[in-house]
Amino acid sequence: MFGPPGSGKGTYASRLSGKLNTPHISTGDLVRYEIKNQTEMGKCINDYSARGTLVPDSTICQLLQKRISQPDCTKGFILDGFPRTIPQAQELEKICATDLVINLDVPDTVIIERLSTRLTCRNCGAIYNERSLKPRTEGRCDKCEGHLYKREDDRPNIIQERLQVYRKQTQPLLEYYHKKNQVRNITNKQADVPPEKIVEEIINLIQSERN
Ligand code: ADP
DSSP, X not given: OBOSTTSSHHHHHHHHHHHHTOOEEEHHHHHXXXXXXXXXXXXXXXXXXXXXXXXXXXXXXXXXXXXXXXXXXXXXXXXXXXXXSHHHHHHHHHHOOOOOEEXXXXXXXXXXXXXXXXXXXXXXXXXXXXXXXXXXXXXXXXXXXXXXXXXXXXXXXXHXXXXXXXXXXXXXXXXXXXXXXXXXXXXOOOTTOOHHHHHHHHHHHHHHHHO
């Protein structure tokens, strides 16, 4: 799942995961898990995440390797937030083949609106929105009743930094996957389109690729 911060990678990947019975791997969630549990790695990467910059390739690849080696990943997985640089894509290629790159094409205005009103579950990482995707009970996760919070990096100046990092370091990857003819675009110009509608579009796209 490819696209700028706030384009919906995590929101759609988590729903696709249930529908396709395939694990959803978010490297952002892996990073936040290490930070929350104050592991040795968590202490080293905290600053990158808080500033909205990328964690070093070697560290993120190590985290990904560890997750992919779990038994639930043997038949495949949905990647969200990885790869984000050319070296990461090259590393991924050594581990496994990619089937499809779903590129979420969303304008900056929508991204800023979404991220500044986004709520995240501190326990399971589920994503909500104060305006367009409210939880059933205010402040509580529908899935696990965990506490909802605003991510540190969802503040306006950090959002701008993340968008710049995306353009400079991650967007060039699209060319890498275009050359493999694996990029498929999903365009969404509005902030409040129900996630289910986009997920349906993605599933149709995957099915048409299979045929
Ligand atoms: P976003 O909403 O910006 O897509 P994520 O939740 O995917 O955010 O990631 C949060 C932070 O975790 C990033 O700003 C970065 O510091 C770190 N991170 C996540 N994935 C990667 C990656 N593949 N390479 C480097 N850093 C990463």
